[in-house]
Amino acid sequence: MSSLFAKAASGIGCTVIALPLVAALIIAALLGGFSFGGGVAASPSRHALGDIPAYMLALYQRAAPECPGLPWTILAAIGKVETDHGRHPTMVSSAGAVGPMQFVPATFRAYADPVPPGGKKPPTPWDPVDAVYAAARLLCANGARNGHDLRSAIHAYNHATWYVDQVVKIATQYAATDLAPTKAAAKAVSFARTQLGTAYVWGGDGPAEGGFDCSGLTQTAYRTAGITIPRIAQAQYDHGPHLPKHTRLAPGDLLFFGTSPRSITHVSLYAGDGRAIDAPRPGAVVREGPAHTNAPSFQGATRPSAPGGGAR
Known part of the structure; x- marks a missing residue:
């Protein structure tokens, strides 16, 4: 008997109750955070997604650590403004600024090196990778390091108070209000996102x-983060640690569904902002969609990344 059929015969598999298919192809990495826009690397809000x-989105998140203490949401808000x-059709301003982050070429050259991974050689303000890293x-250089003075840093980008206010407002809208995930939970969510579209x-x-099936995805996601949890959805639920009802969720929490706590039939991985990643049913693919924590079938959540939540 193949290992796959042996696992299936052991009861591994998922049945979803009232979970509609909502496909999404989103690349992101979720980490912990603080400060402007919900955190240095806060989860993206539904609006941001x-x-x-x-x-x-992936580029803003990847480039932000170039400046310790700089929230990716600030970079994204500047890109939006x-x-x-x-998306602007020409990306050339009356002052001669060019590219997605609107750099005057001389200013860009001062911040273009070293060329970031995936950037152009020689670097150019027209290239998104080069431009976003240069913006960071x-x-x-103007106050964002360690979150020292983010407003001054934004003002240095464009010398107008209205501009600073608009960037800060958009940055706040781009950050989800969930609890910040642990590093391990962030890795688990990031792995799960790389599997979107997998059968x-x-x-x-x-x-x-x-x-994957549902519990295969969640177990593998946490294994990549150095945390061991059981294989079957019911066993994962029983393993805990359980979150009290109405606890604020954090990305990486596991969400469980079934007819009772003793009859768990499905598990998903909370991704933040009311959304979750799961492998739903035969004929479908790994998807990201609403978390459905208000569904009658929702039985509760666990936090494997909490202290004592899994073998390390």
Whole structure:
């Protein structure tokens, strides 16, 4: 008997109760945070996920650590105000600023090096990777390092109070209000997002077996973060640690569904801002959609990344 069929015969698999399919292809990395816009690397809000192209969202998050203490939401808000994340048809201003982050070429050259991974050689303000990294460095040089004076840093980007206020407002809208995830939980969510579109396979633990089922996805996601949890959804629920009812969720929490706490039939991974990632059913794919924590079938949540939540 193959390992896949052996696992299926052991009761591994998922049945979803009232969970509609909502497909999304979003690349993001979720980490902990604080300060402006909900955190240095706060979870993106639903508004951010809908407003920022997936490639640009990932880029803002990847470039922000270039300046310790700079929230990715500030970079994203500047990109929004300047060119609507590169959607402006010409991206050339009357002052001669160019590209998605609107750099005057001479200013860009001062912050273009070193060329970031994926950037152009020679660097150019027209390239999104080069431009976003240069923007992070410019902000860092003008007060953003360690969150020292973010308003002054934004003002240095564009010398207008209205501009600073608008960037801060948008940055706040781009940050979710969930609790900040632990580093391990962030890694688990990031891994799960890389599997969006992977086929559902009953008893599956990953691409080598053709795909995942619900608990295979959550177990593998946490294994990549160095945390061991049981394989089957019921066992994962029983493993805990359980969150009291009405506890604020954090990205990485596991959400469980079934007819009772003793009959868990499905598990998903909370991704933040009321959304979750799961492998729902045969014929479907790994998806991101509403978390459904108000559904009658929702039985509760656990936090494997909490102290004592899993073997390390």
